[in-house]
Amino acid sequence: MLAFILRRLAQALFVIAAMLVIVFFGVNVVGDPIYMLISPEMDQQQIAETARALGLDRPIWEQFLVFLKNAAQGDLGRSFVHGESAIKLILHRMPATLELAFVALVLAIVIGLPLGLYAGLKPESRLSRFIMAVSILGFSLPTFWVGLMLILTFAVGLGWLPATGRGPTVSILGLETSLLSLKGWQHVALPALNLALLKISLVIRLARAGAREAALMDYVKFARAKGLSQSRIIGVHILKNIMIPIVTVLGLEFGSLVAFSVVTETIFAWPGMGRLLLEAITRLDRPVIVAYVMVVVVLFVTINLLVDLVYSALDPRVRLTEATS
Amino acid sequence: MAPVLEVSGLKTHFFTRAGTVKSVDGVSFHVERGEVLGLVGESGSGKSVTGFSVMGLIDPPGRIVEGSIKLNGKELVGLDEEGFREVRGREVAMIFQDPMMTLNPVLRVDTQMIEAVTAHDKVSHKAARERSRDALAKVGIPSPEERLNAYPHQFSGGMRQRVAIAIALLHRPPLIICDEPTTALDVTIQSQILAEMQGLCADTGTALVWITHDLGVVAGLADRIAVMYAGRIVETGAVDPVLDTPLHPYTSGLLGSLPAEGEPGAPLRQIRGSTPSLARLPQGCAFAARCDYVQADCLALAPDVTPFPGARGVRCHHPLNLAGVAA
Ligand SMILES: Nc1ncnc2c1ncn2[C@@H]1O[C@H](COP(=O)(O)OP(=O)(O)OP(=O)(O)O)[C@@H](O)[C@H]1O
Ligand code: SF4
Ligand SMILES: [Mg+2]
Numbered sequence: 001m002l003a004f005i006l007r008r009l010a011q012a013l014f015v016i017a018a019m020l021v022i023v024f025f026g027v028n029v030v031g032d033p034i035y036m037l038i039s040p041e042m043d044q045q046q047i048a049e050t051a052r053a054l055g056l057d058r059p060i061w062e063q064f065l066v067f068l069k070n071a072a073q074g075d076l077g078r079s080f081v082h083g084e085s086a087i088k089l090i091l092h093r094m095p096a097t098l099e100l101a102f103v104a105l106v107l108a109i110v111i112g113l114p115l116g117l118y119a120g121l122k123p124e125s126r127l128s129r130f131i132m133a134v135s136i137l138g139f140s141l142p143t144f145w146v147g148l149m150l151i152l153t154f155a156v157g158l159g160w161l162p163a164t165g166r167g168p169t170v171s172i173l174g175l176e177t178s179l180l181s182l183k184g185w186q187h188v189a190l191p192a193l194n195l196a197l198l199k200i201s202l203v204i205r206l207a208r209a210g211a212r213e214a215a216l217m218d219y220v221k222f223a224r225a226k227g228l229s230q231s232r233i234i235g236v237h238i239l240k241n242i243m244i245p246i247v248t249v250l251g252l253e254f255g256s257l258v259a260f261s262v263v264t265e266t267i268f269a270w271p272g273m274g275r276l277l278l279e280a281i282t283r284l285d286r287p288v289i290v291a292y293v294m295v296v297v298v299l300f301v302t303i304n305l306l307v308d309l310v311y312s313a314l315d316p317r318v319r320l321t322e323a324t325s
Numbered sequence: 326m327a328p329v330l331e332v333s334g335l336k337t338h339f340f341t342r343a344g345t346v347k348s349v350d351g352v353s354f355h356v357e358r359g360e361v362l363g364l365v366g367e368s369g370s371g372k373s374v375t376g377f378s379v380m381g382l383i384d385p386p387g388r389i390v391e392g393s394i395k396l397n398g399k400e401l402v403g404l405d406e407e408g409f410r411e412v413r414g415r416e417v418a419m420i421f422q423d424p425m426m427t428l429n430p431v432l433r434v435d436t437q438m439i440e441a442v443t444a445h446d447k448v449s450h451k452a453a454r455e456r457s458r459d460a461l462a463k464v465g466i467p468s469p470e471e472r473l474n475a476y477p478h479q480f481s482g483g484m485r486q487r488v489a490i491a492i493a494l495l496h497r498p499p500l501i502i503c504d505e506p507t508t509a510l511d512v513t514i515q516s517q518i519l520a521e522m523q524g525l526c527a528d529t530g531t532a533l534v535w536i537t538h539d540l541g542v543v544a545g546l547a548d549r550i551a552v553m554y555a556g557r558i559v560e561t562g563a564v565d566p567v568l569d570t571p572l573h574p575y576t577s578g579l580l581g582s583l584p585a586e587g588e589p590g591a592p593l594r595q596i597r598g599s600t601p602s603l604a605r606l607p608q609g610c611a612f613a614a615r616c617d618y619v620q621a622d623c624l625a626l627a628p629d630v631t632p633f634p635g636a637r638g639v640r641c642h643h644p645l646n647l648a649g650v651a652a
Pocket of ligand 1: 538
């Protein structure tokens, strides 16, 4: 087990290093940020001075070496726009995004799993067909359009929930969260639902496919032959088997929730790092873009590692193959 | 005493898009206490469906359309799910063909045994675990205490089938239905398990319905035999008379396809043709297209059961070996 974790850690470090290179050069090929930062009245000398101050006059490989050296110390540069440390800016906004993604993930499981299970166990029923039809909608409707419809319906039309912003936050164990107050939940409800929509559909599909397959397996028939109750067969024998692919996929999808939150955060004015990224892109605020991408990469890598560990805890057969390989 | 199991006129059909599949179409047999009944037939003849009907494990599109299944005198046909749940595992248990598939791969063996105990007996977790351990020991699994903590994939096929047998024996049911439990195992393990199973059931007075397509297995194990063809039982009787002097051409054909003793290398005679589609059975005898003794009346009228001395019965217009039976 320890060797397994160490190997995975080494792989993770390699991925992060590779991303550093790709991201830095990728971002530097796009546009010259200096022309976004100067005012039209500046003359050539002033422009050159600004560039020098930001280190933009040096050759790119030199800029990269400086970047690497600083990155190793956790410094990804200062925001051209805000003048603050880019990584600090991102990390400051990250809890809001993670909170949104987390609530969306929980919604995906709480809503998607029972619906998918039902549809898988009673594939012929009318309700099941309805569930599947809705899940197709969930896949095909664009996120921003659904977001606007949610606002129109629940915020503007019915006036039940606020349309924008995040509720009051409190800090526990150093983590900022808005989930400890009713107001916070009211604010997070619509954006989280919006963000979760795709994942709900995904969980419905996964759970349905898994349940249909498992229901036909001999071990389910044998469990029935033992005289087990229906609830134990579904809740233990079937659920434990279908949780393996669902946990794996959802774990990996958590990263894409963070990525997709760019759209949702913009629509619902959610003060997360997705919105910050969008601002940074429109202003070519290079350090912030780089810092965002690096933070997301580290997040992805960490999640993958965790998913692997959870997966091997859920599926005893994985441990065996790891041990013998 | 009343028989453990009495099945009469059982019809289990599957209503598929391609038509009604009459997998079991008028099956009657009984099993006495402590008796081993061999249920023999080719693939697709309806043996498993018969077993599942007794267990109440027929799912849509399948349904028991007619007949009666009496277990210890109690009618099972028409029982609701909870009624069947109470019967399963306690009054009748079942062991399946493929031991690789019968145990849940993601649950430990102790979980799967303890839940089987507590499904019927409200005992403590500890007591259920002890009972499970003893059951494993009884079926010959070494160091049962440790093995309880293992997952199914850590067992060989033979050991997994032993676990399944241990589970079936947990409540000492008066009847166990064994659906080809040794077919997937290699020959030495097959005979070991056969012998152990025989011993265990003799000790506890458990009756068995042993489903197989292998007449060789039945010869050594069963007291009586029921030969099944296309959803019906075509011949029944005590094992030795049926195998010595088969009345039905199909039984005779099955015997002919066994490797003969003392004649290694002799060619095996297969029954020609294959099982008819159970969705479109012919009007007359279902075996007619493959029978060497077919006559005009066979094609016109499906034969009924003709009783013979010695509690034998055959479903054929022109039984063989009549001289042998009369003698
Ligand atoms: N769920 C089902 N839907 C449709 N037809 C079915 C279903 N289950 C079984 N059948 C049909 O019932 C017939 C009998 O099947 P059964 O499994 O009882 O055969 P068997 O005698 O046990 O054969 P084998 O030796 O291969 O196990 C087969 O023709 C099969 O196609
Ligand atoms: S009834 Fe006729 S066709 Fe059918 S098995 Fe007997 S002899 Fe053959
Ligand atoms: Mg079968």
